[in-house]
Amino acid sequence: MGSGGSKSTALMLLFLNLGLYIIVTIIAGWAVNHAIERTHETASVLSIPARIFPIYFPMGNMATGLFVIFSLIAGVVGVATSVTGVTNVLQWDAPNLGAAAASSLLTWTLTMLAMGFACKEIYIGWTDSNLRTLEVITIVASATQLICTGAIHAGAEEFTPTTLAAGTV
Numbered sequence: 001m002g003s004g005g006s007k008s009t010a011l012m013l014l015f016l017n018l019g020l021y022i023i024v025t026i027i028a029g030w031a032v033n034h035a036i037e038r039t040h041e042t043a044s045v046l047s048i049p050a051r052i053f054p055i056y057f058p059m060g061n062m063a064t065g066l067f068v069i070f071s072l073i074a075g076v077v078g079v080a081t082s083v084t085g086v087t088n089v090l091q092w093d094a095p096n097l098g099a100a101a102a103s104s105l106l107t108w109t110l111t112m113l114a115m116g117f118a119c120k121e122i123y124i125g126w127t128d129s130n131l132r133t134l135e136v137i138t139i140v141a142s143a144t145q146l147i148c149t150g151a152i153h154a155g156a157e158e159f160t161p162t163t164l165a166a167g168t169v
Helices: 003-043 064-091 094-124 129-157 161-166
Strands: none
Touching: 003 064, 003 129, 064 094, 064 129, 094 129
16 A cells, blocks of 8 residues: 555544544443442442442443443543544654554554453343444444554555665655
8 A cells, every 4th residue: 555545544544533432432431420320329229249349330231331441441542542643644754653553553452342342232232322322333443443553554564674675665
């Protein structure tokens, strides 16, 4: 892939991911706030193991707590990666592309972890519409982050020492 195509693809996907991760962060933040406000009244009627479980959510199923927390972490890291990735890709040199590639890969792994919990929550079932929205956006963000990571790595490959030594850049 040429320099211009990889750069434009990476920029487009970084802006798309920025929007997706902002939405993920907002919905997951709302879910954590909702759980903090309603856990005391809901968990007081549960048996002892569920009552002392620190990640109990009064909505969804037993996978909801881990899913929402990892979605919130992936969303915050994804927003930071997208913002810094845009500035790194605009400069388009070896150190900046290396930093963008590393942070993009880290964000993709965190998003894949959240997507795994989303799939488990879908498999168990019994979730409301806000959680379904968060599940779908997390799955879409994992796919677009994978493509964005590939585009950044393709651009960073142009600046590897073997291509620099050959004088092809």
